[in-house]
Amino acid sequence: MSRLYFLTPDLDTTVNIAHELNGLKLKKDQVHVTGRDWKQLQEQGVHNATLRETTDVVNAAMRGLKYGIPLGLALGVIAYVVLDNALEGISFVLLILGMAVFGGLFGIWSSTMIGVSVHDVKVDKFEGEIENGAFLMMVDVPADREEEIYSAIHRHHPEVVIDQVTRDELNHHWGTGR
Incomplete structure (x- = not known):
């Protein structure tokens, strides 16, 4: 098409x-x-x-997802290392996956807010x-x-x-x- x-x-x-x-x-x-x-x-x-x-809302959403997931992963690793003693009940994989999902969703949301104006x-x-x-x-x-x-x-x-x-x-x- x-x-x-x-x-x-x-x-x-x-x-x-x-x-x-x-x-x-x-x-x-x-x-x-x-x-x-x-x-x-x-x-x-x-x-x-x-x-x-x-x-540019569609392309912006894709860019938000593209950058949001890796940033969420990085924040998950940082959170696990920094808050190691406070996170006794949460596994490393669960925290990383949760932060990746959060990063992706936050990336989509914030990028579409910008993409609507372009x-x-x-x-x-x-x-x-x-x-x-x-x-x-x-x-x-x-x-x-x-x-x-x-x-x-x-x-x-x-x-x-x-x-x-x-x-x-x-x-x-x-x-x-x-």
Whole structure:
């Protein structure tokens, strides 16, 4: 599955493309749209994008889990060594596993709190246009249908900017690129 991004200039074009995508056998939950006038989208029957599609919340949660578990393990070892006499009834393995679970859950929670405030890489890129009334459509398509969907939309709506997230954009957005 890959995600195509369509930057559309107005509501009518957005609704037309949503109907075309439906005609191309894409389900409503594969098309997510964000824009300043989201109520108009809802009235036209177009699926509004959620925080999951417009922010970095999912990637942030994964990073929180990735760093939370090892930190929980380390804290568990430190707690066992420091509090050795006070923890007579708790086994070493139980303490380590408990702290790993706690670290993972705490990592997910704290990271998602931050991730909710960070825009998705393309939402961030097109933020100015969205504020000026454009709409950003995020369309999840099977990899083997990507060219078909791209061609159909570009043929009927040459004014629409069609984009994908590049590896460089992703690395830059995650703070690992230039």
